[in-house]
Amino acid sequence: MIRLLALLCLLVPTVAAASATEALKTFLGQTQTVRARFAQMVLDKNLKPLQQAQGVMQFSRPGKFRWDYQKPYEQVIVGDGTRLWIHDKDLNQVTVRKLDRALGASPAALLAGSNELERDFTLKNVSSEKGLDWLEAVPKNRDTIFERVRMGFGKSGLEAMELRDQFGQVTVITFADVERNPKLSAEVFRFTPPKGADVITE
Secondary structure, eight states: OHHHHGGGOOOOOOOTTOOHHHHHHHHHHHOSEEEEEEEEEEEOTTOOEEEEEEEEEEEETTTEEEEEEEESSOEEEEEESSEEEEEETTTTEEEEEEHHHHHTTSHHHHHTSOSOHHHHEEEEEEEEETTEEEEEEEESOOOSSEEEEEEEEETTEEEEEEEEETTSOEEEEEEEEEEESOOOOGGGGOOOOOTTOEEEEO
């Protein structure tokens, strides 16, 4: 579940004198691709750190993305527009599922899915904290592991995200070296299971 929490963590440009909700909607109209470094921390319901990770993410709307976890473990997550691939390098195990089932009304659908945000989410601006303006997105479909997603906007765009699941765990992600609309090769979003890998289809 931790690895799937990360799928949505994509970057939004700054919009002067605009609310976080307006910034998100502007992003969907102006941003096609993104590449950035990320740092991720998972906290339990008492906000005690459980796990930390970092790596590089890339995406191309709609529905194509790649997350390369580099530390403390190596893992690759690829959405090719049709299927979702998750490769655990230590186990040499690949999990594959239909992308529409993986996205749905999940956090990933906020930025990597369609532009019909308010069909699947209730969006609202919340108070500023730690120098960031925050947007909260609550799924209208309650059949999801996520209770809500918060996105914090600063001078460089989306600087932080908080994803809270139904078990009380919180995933916090921060971004650095953000490139908006870089030219990305189609090969970035293609995945072929390594030779000898155990492939599990869900």
